[in-house]
Amino acid sequence: MDITIHTSVLPHDDPDASLAFYRDTLGFEVRNDVGNGKMRWITVGPADQPDTCILLAPPAVDPGITDDERRTIAEMMAKGTYGWILLATSDLDGTFEKVQAGDVEVVQEPTQQPYGVRDCAFRDPAGNMVRIQELS
Numbered sequence: 001m002d003i004t005i006h007t008s009v010l011p012h013d014d015p016d017a018s019l020a021f022y023r024d025t026l027g028f029e030v031r032n033d034v035g036n037g038k039m040r041w042i043t044v045g046p047a048d049q050p051d052t053c054i055l056l057a058p059p060a061v062d063p064g065i066t067d068d069e070r071r072t073i074a075e076m077m078a079k080g081t082y083g084w085i086l087l088a089t090s091d092l093d094g095t096f097e098k099v100q101a102g103d104v105e106v107v108q109e110p111t112q113q114p115y116g117v118r119d120c121a122f123r124d125p126a127g128n129m130v131r132i133q134e135l136s
Contacts, residue, residue: 005052007054008054009057011056012042013126027047028045028054031044059082060074087130100122104123119134
C-alpha cells in the first residue's frame with residue numbers, strides 16, 4: 001500500500017485567532033480559507049510540505065451531533081482536552097523561543113522526557129495541545 005497522511009483536523013472557536021497562531025506564530029502557510037464568521041474551515045501547513053495539512057474547523061457542526069455532545073465538546077475545548085497535535089523540529093530551543101514570543105500559553109518548556117523524547121508544549125487559541133518534539 002502507498003498511504004500518506006494528508007490532513008489532520010483540529011477544532012477552532014475563533015478562526016482569526018487560530019489563523020494568527022498557525023500562520024504568524026508557527027509560520028505555516030494558509031492553503032484554503034472558506035466560510036464566514038466562526039463557520040470557517042482553514043487549511044494550513046508547512047510551506048516545505050505541500051501534501052501535509054491541518055484543517056482548522058468549527059467543532060461539532062455535524063448535524064448528527066446532539067446538543068449534549070456539542071456542550072461536551074465545548075467543555076472539553078475550554079479545558080484543553082479535546083484536540084491535540086504532535087509536531088517536530090530539529091531546533092527545539094529555537095522553535096520554543098519563537099513560539100513563546102507569540103504570546104501563547106506555554107504548557108511545558110523544553111524537557112527531556114523519561115521515555116526518551118525531548119519536547120515542549122503550548123495551547124493554541126482554541127485550547128488544543130500543540131506538542132513539539134525535537135528530531136534527533
